[in-house]
Amino acid sequence: MNGIDPAHAKTLSLQWAMTFAAVVEHGSFTRAADALGVSTARVSRQVGQLEALLGTPLLYRTTRRLNLTEAGQVYFAHCRNWSQWAGAAAQAVRELRDEVAGTVRMTVPTSFGSAFMAQALLAFRARYPQVSVELDLSREPRDLEADGFDLAIRSNLAAPERLVSRPLSLVRDWVVASPALLGDKAPQTPAELTDWPCLANQFFREATHWVFSRDELPYAVDIAPVMQSNNFDMLRNLALAGGGIARLPSYLAIADVEAGRLVRLLPDYRLPALPFYLVYPQRLPQPAKVRAVIDFLLEWFAQAPQRDRLPPAA
The missing domain is CATH 3.40.190.290 (D-Maltodextrin-Binding Protein; domain 2)
Incomplete structure (x- = not known):
């Protein structure tokens, strides 16, 4: 793209790629234009500019339907990944906002969870109704990162260096x-x-x-x-x-x-x-929904009647 600033050219090519992906996903230039809020002519022009940039056709155009060329199939596979990544990036940004919403996955020892977590989760739900907590009760410690958990309560276990460990309570038999x-x-x-x-x-x-x-x-x-x-x-x-x-x-x-x-x-x-800890992966910044659960549990276990059943950890 002669005469165009390289940074601007990169922005244009990304925009054209997203337009091309919309055409494929919606099955026509017209429906893609409606979804993107632009004219059909603009969509057609951007796809043509992308093909010119790549030096190969991406679509077979007929009066009834669009078909991908071999190059179009390869290129669309990558565009689809870009769209997913963009969606994930947007979700990450939303999690950083003040709104606390989404799903938090948590694992807790069986007997401890049975004794406390029903009351704790109901109280948390009353304060944060847009957060859903998936609770796993297990005797064996889960690998938080490998198993996809946001946080855990663990007893008398040294957390790996990559995890944050916060004292929660002491338990005496x-x-x-x-x-x-x-x-x-x-x-x-x-x-x-x-x-x-x-x-x-x-x-x-x-x-x-x-x-x-x-x-x-x-x-x-x-x-x-x-x-x-x-x-x-x-x-x-x-x-x-x-x-x-x-x-x-x-x-x-x-x-x-x-x-x-x-x-x-x-x-x-x-x-x-026996000391109990609240353990979670170290993320900067921590998603708002996870921060809300962490802060709530630390506060909740320090209050009566939990405090009377579990003395605070040193």
Whole structure:
């Protein structure tokens, strides 16, 4: 294109390519012109200029239909990708606006999610009705980037360097049993647990080795479980039915203890705290919809009654 500034020529060729793609997608010059809001003559002229620039016909024109030449097929395949990229770029720009909308994908540990996320998501939905959250509950940590998740809640796991990790809460296990199992007796020290039927969570590596602390001194005991399961809800149900003494996260046991369905044992002996984190890929800038979920969850878990069930993380 002699006599035309190179930058302007690049802009024109891109415009012509988009016009050509519109003609192919709509099946005629007239319908493409209507979609683009320009005249049919202008559309025809731009396609002709593109063909002249490329030095080859892109379309076979007949009175009834348009057909792509071999060169036109190849060129249109690339134009179609450009259109998709432009759409993705426009979506990215929209996400940076103040409007919070779209879908956020999140993965959370099973028992933690079952205990908290229904209330959290309903409260979030009330504040941000244009955001849809897809929640995955899983025992195994997902690869956020490979599996397409925007954020996660994880426990006691060091996040990869490419991920941001924000302290969310601490979780302590309680040792509990049903009143029917205890009768008028109860273990007074960790060592006495060996005299009682106990339940273990086999998901954890040292499921039968319970280490307590009191006055900064450790008290370890190896229980001999009568039953094991890899699911906290199952262990809770066994404990409620009098099946044995269970070690449960406080957020799963507190309502039963307050209602008298379970008794908390050894309250003066503390089990180690398990930190929970809000984890998400580092993006600059972070999409508004993801920022909204992050800020909301950090705020929500710091409020009562969540704060009473989960002490804030250090």
